[in-house]
Amino acid sequence: MAAPLRIIVFGKQGSGKGTLATRLSERFAIPHVSTGDMLRDAKASGTEFGKKVGAIMDAGQLVPDDVMEDVVRDRLAEPDAAAGFILDGYPRTDGQAAFLDDLLAPEGISVAVELQVGDPVVLDRITKRRTCMKCKTIYALGRDDSATSGTCAECGGKVVQREDDTEEAVKIRLERYQEQTEPMIEYFAGRGLLERVSGEGDPDEIAAGVVTLIEARRG
């Protein structure tokens, strides 16, 4: 069996990493594992766990590392992740990166991709972003009819603004990214695992460029 293809996608919220992860998931037939989506699903389910993490998310804060460890360990142990996965939203702190290293030893991750986008672009994108509650497809106000109509063109689900996509929460998340995630990305760069790519362009072209980089690494 070929080595598992374990990809991490890094980028500020609104950098397009969710869209890229979806494209890579289709191209390589491995699951898109988004910790943000998993936590939002937990919140929507209304369980005690969901209420607890929901309050943290709405405030734009990070869920504690020990809580995330259980979420990620369980998800990556599922059979569909045996051939690989696209991890989106994890790791976000040094502690999470160290946990992931232990969890994935000895092969470790295959490649980390950072989508680079400036803060003003991110703020504009996120405050216009609307998300299907059912299939998670992302739409933009002023670009997609589904964002205005509130009905998903893919699955008919309800298209809404995420509760943490307000300007205030986004600014907190950008600060956290700079403080915690950027230094952590350097850790992957130092191990020769990082590809930095501009996220300011056509999503299809960006995805095609990333696929080429990944295939070149796989040899």
Ligand code: AMP
């Ligand atoms: P995202 O969709 O990746 O922007 O995640 C939305 C929210 O979920 C974040 O603002 C955090 O509150 C929480 N979250 C997602 N992934 C993580 C993580 N790896 N560590 C801590 N909190 C997370």
